[in-house]
Amino acid sequence: MVRRTTVTLVIALFVVLAGCAGTGGAGSDSPDSPSAEPTTTEMTAAETTPQTQSLTPSASGDVTVDVVEVVDGDTIKVVMPNGSRETIRLLGVDTPEVYGENTPDEFEGIPETDAGKACLGAAGDDASAYAKSRLSDETVELRYDEKAGKRGYYGRILAYVVVDGSEFNYDLITDGHARFYDSSFEERERYERAEREAREGGVGLWSCATEGSTASGEDTATDDRLSVSVVADAPGNDNDNLNGEYVTLRNDGDESIDLSGWTISDAAGATYTFATGTKLASGATLTLHTGTGTDTETDVYWGRSGAVWNNGGDTVTVRSSTGTEVLTYTYE
Incomplete structure (x- = not known):
């Protein structure tokens, strides 16, 4: 009997010890265990926490982008760091x-x-050409303005564009390619001041200003479809601003006029000849600038090295390709 009791106690003790050894083992639900499953709250937090930072910056951030298209002087299209394409309004x-x-x-x-209007049209072309020369296929930095907000009315991103360390928006104003846009943004006072200086100096588009307004005079025309206006007094020194003086022809007729071989001359006999294929559509204008530039459908360039039209008075004579006098315009 004593032996049987001893064996029973030994077996019972072994079972108790085995149970204690299992507590805290590999199958434990302890939160410190490497195999413990996260709670529902922990899973939700893990799923909603971003694993990488967004590539689209906040309104106060800066970002580097690639320019893929220059739309015009103040609008470009870019590829953002995350691969999306955006339109940027300067x-x-x-x-x-x-x-x-x-x-x-x-x-x-x-x-x-x-x-x-014709002068501003030419200035718009100049601004676009300037933007393309500075921004096409370039990698630039976009800087946002908290006061202006990130996007404008049409959903375009509003930003300062920095290229080669220079703030391109500001350069547009100082070089006379743009006006200050009256809106709310941090650089407003600096931009407004820059426009005033460019305007007072007759820089760029400001050569179209009232200082160079159309001269008044009388014309005699054998072709009543045509009318002419002259800006003789360019802002500043005429010889330093040759494209600030110009003659504009307008077709008031119902049909296009072929100006191939036609000429425009002043009282002293300086003569410009229109290139073959030059046409003036009904209701359209064509402006002849004294200086150099790239000819377009609305603007042509004489390529002179000095001013042509006298500020104190002159006569504009337009002749057809056969030499027939079509129109004369005398101003004082």
Whole structure:
């Protein structure tokens, strides 16, 4: 009997010890165990916490992007770091239109005339060419402005564009390619001051200003489809601003006029000949600038090294390709 009791006690003790050894082992639900499953709260937090930082910055951040298209002087298209494409509207500036009609009264001092509109159109082309020369296929930095917000009315990103360490928006204004855009942004006062200086100096588009307004005079025409206007007194020194003086022809007729071989001359006999294929559509204008530039459908360039049209008075004579006098315009 004693032996049987001893064996029973030994077996019972072994079972108790085995149970204690299992406590805290590999199958434990302890939160310190490497194999413990996260709670529902922990899983939710893990799933909603971003694993990488977003590539789209906040309104106060900066980002480096690649320019894929220059739309015009103040609008570009870029590829963002995350691969998306965005349209960027340059903040705080407005260049003259190239895809629509310009409104001269938006640009202080520009005359509300056909000549004023034509001049702004040419300035818009110049601004676009300038933007393409500086930004096409470049890697640039976008800087955002908390005061302006990140996107404009049409959903485009609003930003300062920095290229080669220079703030391109500001350069547009100082070089006379844009006006200060009256809106809320941090650099407003600096941009407004830069525009005033460019305007007072007759720089770029400001050569279209009232100081160079159309000269008044009388014309005699054998072709009543044509009319002419002259800006003889360019802002500043005429010889330093040759494209600030110009003659504008307008077709008031119902049909296009082929100007191939036609000429324009002043009283002293200086003569410009229109290239073959030059046409003036019904209702359209064509402006002849004294200086150099790239000819377009609306603007041609004489390529002279000095001013042509006398500020105190002159006569514009237009002749057909056969030498027939079509129109004369005398101003004082």
